[in-house]
Amino acid sequence: MFRAWKTGAVLGALLAAGCGGEAPPPAPTPGPTYAWQLPAGFPEPFVPEDNPMSEEKVQLGRHLFYDTRLSGNGTLACASCHEQQRAFTDGKATPVGSTGDHVPRNAPGLANVVYLATYTWANPQLESLESQALVPLFNEVPTELGLAPRLDEVLGRLRGDARYIELFRAAFPNEAEPVGKDAIVKALASFQRTLLSGSSPYDRYLQGDDTAMTRSAKRGMELFFGERAECYHCHSGTNLTLSFRAKDSRLPERQFFNTGLYDVDGNGAYPPDNPGLFEFTHNARDQGRFRVPPLRNVALTAPYMHDGSIPTLEAVIDHYTSGGRNVTEGPFAGDGRANPNKDPLVRPFTLTADERADLLAFLESLTDTAFTQDARFSNPWR
Template sequence: MNSRALLSWSTAVLSVLLLTACGEEKKPYAWQLPPGFPEPFVPADNPMSEEKVVLGRFLFYDERLSGNGTMACASCHEQQRAFSDAKATPSGSTGHAVPRNSPGLANVAYLATYTWANPVLDTLEKQALVPLFAETPLELGMGTRLDEVLQRLREDPLYLELFRAAFPDQKEPIHEDNVVKALASFQRTMLSGNSPYDRYLQGDITALSPAAKRGMELFFGERAECYHCHSGPHLTNSFRSKDTKLSERDFQNTGLYNVDGLGAYPLNNTGLFEFTNNPKDMGRFRVPPLRNVTLTAPYMHDGSIATLEQVLDFYTAGGREVTSGPYVGDGRMSPLKNPLVRPFELSAQERADLIAFLESLTDQDFVKDARLSNPFDE
């Protein structure tokens, strides 16, 4: 163990020992919520604790969690990119292509569903099972080598202490259920709420530039109509908190593809249709939040649009016409497209204003937050 890893180990063990020494009676978890943020929904069988968060942070950054020991959650979710990875689509630990873009994780605690189009995954615990255990496509590849992965953790004195502190009532706490619970607990602390836009909403009228203010008016106005889908505190209609009921899941087809003239999407990326087999669900995907959107390029479920400027081109055209390659077709004419996605015009100034507003959603404190950083680098 090198000196840096030893220091991380010592710091983590000291932290959990101090936490567990504060008394046997557990106190409610002390959320550090940005101003105006409600308390996130947390499943009853995985109550938050500081010990789980500490453990989850180490697991999130540990490549030993993958089957072949080469990839961590953080490999596709980098903090400096708001926990995305700047790739159109990533590759799994064995090099297999993953067909969908790695989304950013800012405020992921508040989503109603997870991944791009699975209506069943309504908690972070359920979502974690996909990258850990799924084989088509294979991501971390833990499923076929589960015993080997868990043995790696059991042989590490750091994890012996961290798991015992996080799950003190269990005699043998190092198992897959607790790995999932700890990862989910850590991800619920990925809270972003100090962008210029946030400060403006909190009363600092100087936080937004004049251009960003004009862009905000466009964004929430009836010409651009962005707000119909990108609404609420996190600029997505996928939202859930402790005090809100889980509403009907909302997925949208934006006219990105129209392969057969009837609205078809590429076979490996059909969206909600993959789970429902309802033809009306072809090409429908979850609406992504827009916080820190300038850091999470490229865009769309398949990363096929490189820049925010090109995203504006897409929406002002009312969809996309693909003129070459295997997916030729005019998405603007798709019969399955949301009717709100329709052509409209923006002047050069208005386009710049909208971009300025989207840039105001960037929270630099979030991407530099030491509580979310790689503990093995400390």
């Protein structure tokens, strides 16, 4: 039975797109097809029609991603919070913006970010990397990169660099003035779509290399995808998350979950700066519901949870075997295990010391060192 799961795991999250209705209008004459370098078994990603992929956009986006000149005061780059060696996270509980503002949510990893159905931790309205990019670029509460009051100044910096003039013209050859807000957003999104990770020991095992994973990791995989630990209910498919979208897939309906991290008032409340999906729905049942994070390279992306409040993978395992977390002191004290909004799948269960080690070994087998060392994703300014 497990072998049957293994064979279909990589494509397990996909659903066939529906057909029917009136015939669509004739498609425009297609331009050059982008040559995706997809890991084995990965489906073609979804790409918005108004931002088709091109190598020129990818290279422009890569330069912008690593450039501190893209922040209002010239002190912060996208890469400041998304470091390649950490699978594009920053090792901090939560980031600090370019002007010193505290950003309340943990910087998520960017491995296979192209396959997510929504972006940021709890915003159901952000369904593309283009819409997501506007948040760190222009958000003012809190300020991250801080372009909102200084966009013209930032554009002036870029237009003053001959290298950028060449990159923008190559990426947007039909624009009279290619250096602009829309081009920045589209180029950043294009680069992020290429951040594909699929060469971990787990991937190689799925592709038929029985020696790629240790015995301990294989036992941990049985636990992870079994009914005792039940991790797979939320972490499944190509990207080990229920939040998934590819070129021909439908969007899943259930993407946000409460895992019992807090219960500040005994009625399900989370800290006021991190209410989860409730921020958008104002439905009390949505307090503490966040998007399920992908688990690829998870051993490199500590600390964990939406607010970085769990420091290690061992502590994450403790959290789930306990059925949630009991915060015993401080302003957010409360027993998350009893949170009325907690998903019923988050319930106590027991692991032996050996089983805990096996589960940890499996999570470590998701580390893709080729991804963290790939020169295509590195800083082009060095």
